[in-house]
Amino acid sequence: MALKQVSSTDEFIKGLWRDNPVFIHMLGLCPALAVSNTAINALAMGAATTFVLLMAGLSVSLLRNFIPREARIVSYICIIATFVTCVDYAIMAISIELHRALGAFIALIVVNCLILGRSEAFASKHNPGRALLDALGMGVGFTGALFFIGVMREVLGSGTLFGVGLFPDGFQTWTVMVLPSGGFFAMAIWLLVVNWIRQRQADAEKQAVEQAGKAAS
Amino acid sequence: MNAPAPIEQKRTSVWEMYRSIVGIGAFCALLIVSVYQGTAGRIADNKARFLSNAIAQVLPDVQSTVEVSLDANGVLVAATEPASLPAFLAYGEDGELVGAVITAQAMGYADNVTVLYSYSFDLQAIVGFMVLETKETPGLGDKVETEPHFLANFEALDARLNEEGTALANAIVTVKQGEKTEPWQIDGITGATITSEAIGVIMHQGSSYWLPALERDARSFQPPSGPLDE
Amino acid sequence: MGKLVKHLEIGSSPHVSDGASTDVIMRNVFFALLPVTVFAVYAFGTGAALVIIVATASCVLTEHWLCRWTGKPSTVGDWSIAITGLLYGLTLPPDLPLWMVFVGGVFGVAIGKFMFGGLGMNAFNPALVGRAFLQAAFPQAMTHWSAPFAEGRFEHIPSSVLAMPFWEPTYDAVTSATPLALMKFEAEFAGGRELMAGLTSGSVGETCGALILLGGIYLVARNMMNWRIPASIFATVAAVTWAFQLYDPATYPGPVFMLFSGGLMLGAVFMATDMVASPITNAGCWLYGVLIGVLVVAIRFWGGMPEGVMYAILLANAVSPHIDNLIQPRVFGTGRRAG
Secondary structure, eight states, rough: OOOOOOHHHHHHHHTTTTTOOOTTTTTSSHHOOOOOSHHHHHHHHHHHHHHHHOOOOOHHHTTTTTGGGGGGGHHHHHHHHHHHHHHHHHHHHHHHHHHHHGGGGTTTGGOOHHHHHHHHHHHGGOOOHHHHHHHHHHHHHHHHHHEEEEEEEHHHHHEEEEEEEOOOOOOOHHHHHHHHHHHHHHHHHHHHHHHHHHHHHHHHHHHHHHHHHHHHO | OOOOSOOOOOOOOOHHHHHHHHHHHHHHHHHHHHHHHHHHHHHHHHHHHHHHHHHHHHHHSEEEEEEEEETTTEEEEOSSOSSOEEEEEOTTTOEEEEEEEEEEEOSSSSSSEEEEEEEEETTTTEEEEEEOOOOOOOGGGGGGGTTTHHHHHGSSEOOOTTTTSSBBSSSSEOOOOOOOSEEEEEOEEEEEEOHHHHHHHHHHHHHHHHHHHOOOOOOOOOOBBSOOOO | TSSOOSSSSOSOOOOOOOOOOOOHHHHHHHHHHHHHHHHHHHHHHHHHHHHHHHHHHHHHHHHHHHHHHOOOOOOOSSSHHHHHHHHHHHTTTTTTHHHHHHHHHHHHHHHTTTGGTTTTTOOSHHHHHHHHHHHHHHHHHHGGGTTTTTTTTTTTTTTTTOOOOTBBBOOOOOOOOOOOIIIIOOOOOOOOOHTTTTTTTSSSOOOOOOHHHHHHHHHHHHHOTTTTHHHHHHHHHHHHHHHHHHOOTTSOOOOOOOOOOOTTHHHHITTOOTTTSOOOSSHHHHHHHHHHHHHHHHHHHHHSSOOOHHHHHHHHHHHHHHHHHSOOOOOOOOOSOOO
16 A cells, blocks of 8 residues: 655644644544533543554454454444443543443444544554554544533533533523533534634645746746 | 465464463452452442432431332332432431422433422422433523523422322423412423423323332331431 | 525416515515514614624624625615514524624524525525524523613623623523413413413514514515415414314413513524525425424424424425425326326
8 A cells, every 4th residue: 555654743743733633534433523512521522532552452453463454343342332432431430420421322332433444444554553542633533522512502502611600600501501402512613723723724835836836837 | 154264373372371261260350359359438428418418418417318219019118129210209407307308300402401490398399400411402401400480490399189189180281481379389491491301291290100118107217227327 | 586596496386476575575575574573673782783784794794704605696775684684583582692693693603504506596484594593502691681671771781792702691580481482381371362462472573463463464465475384383383273272272372472471482483484495386385384383382392492383484495395395296298088
């Protein structure tokens, strides 16, 4: 496979912005919309997903020559499900309340296409170091996106951030933001911002190229 | 089924497939079992703490509890395995019976509402209340957890049995806000009509099921190995 | 239909132009709404007047800003957005804080109309999108109803209306139950005469059924509204309700109550008939009306909320393109059995 030589920092950086799983690739939207009603839930979900991403990426990369092509999906899912189960137990051991808040969505990390996607598209073709960097970048990007959505929803929907009241008494909470539809609204508003910034970047690049062309001629 | 592959590929032998799947399966099983072993103790602790915190909130003087259930003849027995909607007998410092704690659930506005409440044998009344699980609309239905005048209903909600001890003497019902006239009525919440009525239904169903057996058997009930320590 | 559709003129034949452009139609809708608006201000006082003004202003301003921002020619001049704003104001409770009115107006126009491409492209009625958002965002404020014809309603402004932006309103008076809430939670049915004359509490412009009907008749007489939609809604609601009342008169109210309570009149006459979001063919309009009628009765009788007109219309808006697909007009010149 003729891959461009990519620096290892770039392997990490790309997940944060250019290939952000939620805002650019629109992967893993189910947890991104469902458990982002508070900042703490968003961070917990992001951390759990990042852990599974890292472990699954590492395992798949280590076993990439051992797993036959025909049996790869079942192997990946098996590995991912194992780590999700471990995370499930770990969260229960840390805090029952957090486990209740995240509900069924921990188990659903198994079917988060982000994890299977990175295992299939990246970890199975790269060495463990690269796979870990890629998984970390994607995980941090995913967590960041969830966190931004979660902050918007918690501040507007509950008037708090990390459970701490931000406003004096009498703040009117926007109930819709903690309801499921609020997830779509917050997501849409962030997509608007992200796409607007990307558009500006693209325009600026185009202009720079044009100017360079003019200067050359 | 088998579309001809465009490029000739190395065929994977059956042995290789088995090797990888069984190997990964064994590794995964080992990992899950060890994580389960490592966390089981803390998880059990956490669950017990969560429940005892909740019980302490509805019945403050509890030292220990015993989960109970009704057998096929409706007789109160110690529960052999935890129920999804458990009931407990609660004992005080000297092992005396201080009350019972009952969980019950019914349909609210959005989904099932599960509540935990305590019954005092001395007062024959419900003396504590807490919502365990609700998905009611924030700001409206979830007022049943916060509204002071609603919570005041459960400082002493009459739950006497009839003379035969077979059923509640008066059905527990939710009435419109400000129209509570009898001690067994729950003063509802305007703006959370459906949820506050659901609470009344839950309390009535839970009490009708448990209280006749509790009143009859609880005082003579012998905990299997003395009240459990916590 | 003027410039309702941008790329392709769609409509059932015959395509005869009577010269009525968007602004002429909209001016007539405005005349039809005038008595309702005046009555609303008379019944609910300064609060209602402010709510209507801010609702209209928020919609017009949002449209203006968005047109400028996206570099489109402004569509403010044809009155359509002002009518949307006025209708939106008429669906709100009379003592709703003005900042919420503003937020809902911006949301309705930006998300409900502009995101779909602006005038002529909206899949949903923008006024109802704004109201639905408020209903979800601020359920308490949206279910607080002040009593009509209150003492001194012209002398002072209700304090809740002037609540600080982002702050909870404080109310001067306790909420007074709407006829539908009384039906749902107390099984009390208000009398038909009371409902028609607008003596009950409710949203700003929904209380006086008689005046709304009058406006509707004016529009139908001027041939500027498809009478089939309201007729079909009324017939369906009346028939279904009548059947239920026959079955159990203690639980289910009669057709007159259902027709004149809540937002049914306003919704059926002015909201469901939104030219863009309703079906094109006449048969489609009948079907669309039946769908709304059944949904309204179902939500009112068995839903968690007392009123269902808004959701019924929004749901029917969503399926109206499919209704158009289902009912293709016969191609002119071909036989009844396509051959």
